[in-house]
Amino acid sequence: MKILGVWDGHDAGACIVDEKSVLVAVNEERITRRKLEIGFPKHSILACLNYLKIKPSDISSVAATTTDFAKTLTRAFPHLKENYYYFRRRKTQMPNFVGLRKNFKHFLTEIPEVPLCRSVSEKLLRRDLDKLGFKDYKVSFVGHHEAHCAAASLCSGFKKSLVITLDGVGDGLSGSVNVYEKGSLERLSSIKARDSFGLFFEQVTDLLGMRELEDEGKVMALSNYAFPVSEEENKLIDFFKVDGLNVKSKYSTLQKYSLLKRILWNTPREELAYMAQATLEKHITQLFQNAINETGITDVCWSGGVASNIKVNLNIRTKTNIKNWFVFPHMGDGGLAVGAALYQSMLENGHKPMKLDNVYFGPDYSNTQIESAIKKSKLEYEKRNDAPELAGEIIGGGGILLWYQGRMELGPRALGNRSILAPANSLEVKDRLNLQIKKRNWFQPFCPSLLQEDAKLLFEEVDSFDKFMTMGYMVKQSMVDNMKSVINVDNSARPQMLGKENKKYRRLLTQVKKNTGYGVVLNTSYNLHGFPIVNSPEDAIDVFIKTGAEKAILGDYLVRNG
Ligand SMILES: [Fe+2]
Known part of the structure; x- marks a missing residue:
C-alpha cells in the first residue's frame, strides 16, 4: 500500500513509499525555487503524484510529523512561517529587537506537545490536503525523532541497529538514542531542547553573521582555518556534559546565546568556529561510544541536522568501536517526509530495513x-x-x-x-x-x-x-x-x-x-x-x-x- 509522507516545516517536502521502497520524493524548494522552502508542500505532493501517474484518491494513508506547540501555531498562522523565512535568510532589513525575537523563538520551540496540538494539526493538514483533492484518507502523526530514526534505520540495511538522532529541536527534543529491531524502535534516552547541540551550532552560525539552519557547513569549513585551540583553552567545551546516554547543557539556550556573544567580542571568528566544532566533536563522539558500550551494538545509523557535520561523522567513524555505519543522506528536516512515511509503512506494511543504494528519487525529464x-x-x-x-x-x-x-x-x-x-x-x-x-x-x-x-x-x-x-x-x-x-x-x-x-x-x-x-x-x-x-x-x-x-x-x- 502506498503511503504519502508530508513535511510542512523548514525544507518542506513530500514522498510516496510502498511496502518495499521509496518510490518518489522531492522537496518544495526545487519547485518554488526558494531555498529551503517552508510551509505546506503542495507542489511536492503534486509532483510525487504526477511522477507515479496516480491521483490523490489513490492515496489512503498520509503520514506527517511534528505536533509541538510552535509547529501547530505556524500551521494555524502560515504567515508566521513566511516572516521567519525572510528573517532567517536575512532577506529583510535587520528588524528591531532581534535578540528578543530570537529568545521568543527559542522559548516557543522548546515547548513540547501540549493537549489539542495533535488534533488541531490534523485538522489544519486535512484542510490543505482536501484542497488538493484528497478524500477518504487517514492521517497519522509520527514523532519528530521517530521520523528521523525511521529514515536512518529503515534505509541502513541493518537488521538490528543503534539509532541516534541529533538536531536543533523537534517535538521538544533535540536528540534520542534508540535501538531498532524487528519492526520496532525502542527509545533508550531523549535529549531535551535546552541541551541541543544543533541549537548551539545554529547560534554560533548566527553570531558569525551567517544564516542559521543553512550555513552551519560554512562554520565547519571556517574552523579549519583557525590556529588550533587546546581543550583546556576551549571556552565552549564545558557548555555540555555527556554522562552515559544523557547530554546536559550547563546553560539554557538563551544563556548560551549571550555567553557566545560575549566570547565572540574578543575572539577571532574562525577561532570561535574552531572551538564550537571541537566541542561538537568531543561530546558527540563520547555519546556514540557510550551508546555502543551500553548496548553492545556496533551497527550504528544516525540522522537529524547535526549528522550533516562530516567532521563529527569522521570522528565517530574513526574514534569509536563502530563497525558498520549509515548516515541518512537527507539527514535534516528536509528528510522528514521520507522518515514519516517509512515509519508508518513499518507499522502498516511491515516495512523492513532496506539498504539504500541511491537517492535519485525526484522527477526526470525526457x-x-x-x-x-x-x-x-x-x-x-x-x-x-x-x-x-x-x-x-x-x-x-x-x-x-x-x-x-x-x-x-x-x-x-x-x-x-x-x-x-x-x-x-x-x-x-x-x-x-x-x-x-x-x-x-x-x-x-x-x-x-x-x-x-x-x-x-x-x-x-x-x-x-x-x-x-x-x-x-x-x-x-x-x-x-x-x-x-x-x-x-x-x-x-x-x-x-x-x-x-x-x-x-x-x-x-x-x-x-x-x-x-x-x-x-x-x-x-x-x-x-x-x-x-x-x-x-x-x-x-x-x-x-x-x-x-x-x-x-x-x-x-x-x-x-x-
Ligand atoms: Fe529535526
Whole structure:
C-alpha cells in the first residue's frame, strides 16, 4: 500500500513509499525555487503524484510529523512561517529587537506537545490536503525523532541497529538514542531542547553573521582555518556534559546565546568556529561510544541536522568501536517526509530495513522535453550518442561542465544527476568555480566524486563506501596533488564513492580515469549559490546562462554558452 509522507516545516517536502521502497520524493524548494522552502508542500505532493501517474484518491494513508506547540501555531498562522523565512535568510532589513525575537523563538520551540496540538494539526493538514483533492484518507502523526530514526534505520540495511538522532529541536527534543529491531524502535534516552547541540551550532552560525539552519557547513569549513585551540583553552567545551546516554547543557539556550556573544567580542571568528566544532566533536563522539558500550551494538545509523557535520561523522567513524555505519543522506528536516512515511509503512506494511543504494528519487525529464527547453533558449546545441564519454573528455582536459541527467537527487548533495563538474587537481579551476561560477566564500571546499574501486587508492581508512557524501575521509598524503581542488586544508574530504547505481556517471568517471589515471572529479551542485539545485531543464538552462560557463550536457545534448 502506498503511503504519502508530508513535511510542512523548514525544507518542506513530500514522498510516496510502498511496502518495499521509496518510490518518489522531492522537496518544495526545487519547485518554488526558494531555498529551503517552508510551509505546506503542495507542489511536492503534486509532483510525487504526477511522477507515479496516480491521483490523490489513490492515496489512503498520509503520514506527517511534528505536533509541538510552535509547529501547530505556524500551521494555524502560515504567515508566521513566511516572516521567519525572510528573517532567517536575512532577506529583510535587520528588524528591531532581534535578540528578543530570537529568545521568543527559542522559548516557543522548546515547548513540547501540549493537549489539542495533535488534533488541531490534523485538522489544519486535512484542510490543505482536501484542497488538493484528497478524500477518504487517514492521517497519522509520527514523532519528530521517530521520523528521523525511521529514515536512518529503515534505509541502513541493518537488521538490528543503534539509532541516534541529533538536531536543533523537534517535538521538544533535540536528540534520542534508540535501538531498532524487528519492526520496532525502542527509545533508550531523549535529549531535551535546552541541551541541543544543533541549537548551539545554529547560534554560533548566527553570531558569525551567517544564516542559521543553512550555513552551519560554512562554520565547519571556517574552523579549519583557525590556529588550533587546546581543550583546556576551549571556552565552549564545558557548555555540555555527556554522562552515559544523557547530554546536559550547563546553560539554557538563551544563556548560551549571550555567553557566545560575549566570547565572540574578543575572539577571532574562525577561532570561535574552531572551538564550537571541537566541542561538537568531543561530546558527540563520547555519546556514540557510550551508546555502543551500553548496548553492545556496533551497527550504528544516525540522522537529524547535526549528522550533516562530516567532521563529527569522521570522528565517530574513526574514534569509536563502530563497525558498520549509515548516515541518512537527507539527514535534516528536509528528510522528514521520507522518515514519516517509512515509519508508518513499518507499522502498516511491515516495512523492513532496506539498504539504500541511491537517492535519485525526484522527477526526470525526457530528451524531447530537454531539447524543447534548449530550443527556446536559442543556445547552440548538438545531439551526441556519447554524452558521458564526451563529458569525461571535457573534464579530463581541464574544463568545467554542467551535467544534467535523469532523476533529480533527494537531499542537499548533487550526486551526478544535477552536478557541476571539474577536474579534481586544479586550484585554478577551484578558484574560478568559487569566485565566478558559484560565487561562494573562498574557504568553502568542494567535494569529489570517484569510482568506488579507486577509493582505497585515494583515502586513508576506507572501511566502507559512502555513496552519499555523508562522511569525512582523510586523503592519503601521496594523493593530495591529485585532489587539490576537492580537499579541505586539513586534507579531509567528503567524497561520493560511486558504485553501479548511476551508469552514465560511471561511464563519465571511467573516461576521466582514462585521461588522468584516477576516476575522480570535483562535483558541486548544479545551482547558483543561495538557490536550490535545478530541477527542470528550464532551470538548468537558466543557471547555465547565468554562470557564464562554456559547456553543459543536458540529457544527450551538448549545449554551448555565448
Ligand atoms: Fe529535526
